[in-house]
Amino acid sequence: MTAISPTDHAAARATSIVAAEAQARARLRKRHALVIGLRLAILVVFLGLWELCADYNIIDPFFFSSPSGIWEQIWSWITEGTSQGPLWLQIYVTLEETFLGFAIGAVGGIVAGIILGRNKLLADVFSIYIKIANSVPRVVLGSVFIIALGLGMASKVALAVVMVFFVVFANAFQGVREADRAMIANAQILGASPFQITRSVIIPSAMSWILASLHVSFGFALVGAVVGEFLGAKQGMGLLISTAQGAFNANGVFAAMIILAVMALVVEFIITRFENYVVKWRPAPFNEQGA
């Protein structure tokens, strides 16, 4: 019997590994480029068809607008301002209402979720009322708020708050309930007081639930603010839409919609960044590991 020395092959194997890695990386890059390219192609085809159909009156641009019409509208809002004042002011007003409503609703939802999640009796007593409140179509409350709080900012913020509160509350509550019993027992035995358990076990383990709800509920806050403006306001993107609607200006409606979508995407991006920062302890999904 002869021992086979592994060293003869080691060098060859090392170079082949390097080559294979380079190949794999090149494949990944190619695929990435392909995905981006296809996405762009779809966008171009979609906008192109829309524009063509509008030009040849296959769809009526009066109702369904056209990419060039929307762009002209946005451009004129940027350069000449809207009928209610400069565009940035409308964006600012809507964002301010959204953020205020989002912050108040989220904080309220988190606090209420943790308190009820930690207290069985309170949870049993209040769960029925929360179910009822949750099943009321909350957008309707917008009218109530306008009547009660007037055309100013307060009514929009209030609507955004109710839109956000229940989503965040439900998730925070669930997250607290799902906290691992063994982990709580471990903290207790290590010497944690009930407050310390809440702070260093309950809240971190509910955090991924809460963050998930923040993603969704920012969209809800925006809907709340815009619907509130729609129902009656002096400023804001919602008013812009309702004015455009009143003037049968489809370009205006689409343009406002696109501006709102961009706002939502930007904030979504910021929330994702925040989430990655807060839950950096979480294992990366397998396809991202080592990247």
Added chain:
Amino acid sequence: MQSQTIAAEKLSPAAPPADAAIAIDDVTLRFVTPDGHMMTAIRDFTMTVARGEFACVVGPTGCGKSTTLNLVTGLLRPTTGNVRVMGNPVTDISRDIGFVFQADALFPWRSVIDNVAAGPLFRGTPKKEAYEKARDWIGRVGLSRFEKHYPHQLSGGMRKRAALAQTFINQPKILLMDEPFSALDMQTRTAMQDELLDLWSGLKSSVVFVTHDLEEAVALADKVYVLTAGPGTVKSVYRIDLPRPRVMSDIRYDPKFIEIAKVIWNDLREEVQLGQSRGLQASH
């Protein structure tokens, strides 16, 4: 029977003395099941662990081993009978107790050092001192290079070592361990057992170590409790007179060890079979 000549001396269960580290005196515990019935988990259970003693508990699955440990921590209260720790009735979760859980109980959002420092921080030790202590314990379990890692970045054996450090840093007078090594491979387990005995001989704490593995019990313990199939009670108690310090990798080839394990296994086997046949019946 000539059990007196071998190292496993069968003891007769007696009422616990007042100065024992842990005294479980004639305890019965019933759970209320979700459908409103009463279910007896352990009955007429008596157990004593002297100060500095290493007791192992073996028994078929579901016989109430984890329940017994929870009685000692105060997380569960007996239905009848009483439990004393260091001579005092258990009323609250005692600061003297350390618990290594069956499942992973490290906090996944804390790095190793933050996990290990958790106990002292919860107990009000100043931050700097807590982290110094933590660093020291991390060194003792050989994880110094992994201080900043999160639990999911460690191997199973490393996580278990971190859990040991997390528990030992509080220097518990009473150490409860619930099948701490059952998820580990043979080599890692042997190494961890040696480590445990090492740490234990430094702390001089009283240990209750629950395990499925009879050989592990015999190798580690001063005293082995064999429980009956559920509802569990103590079937028999053996004193293990193997000399210390023990080396885990060698002890399993010691003829005396083999003889003891055989005697206790004869005792345990019926219960395991009984437990299994009940489990099968229950699943039909």
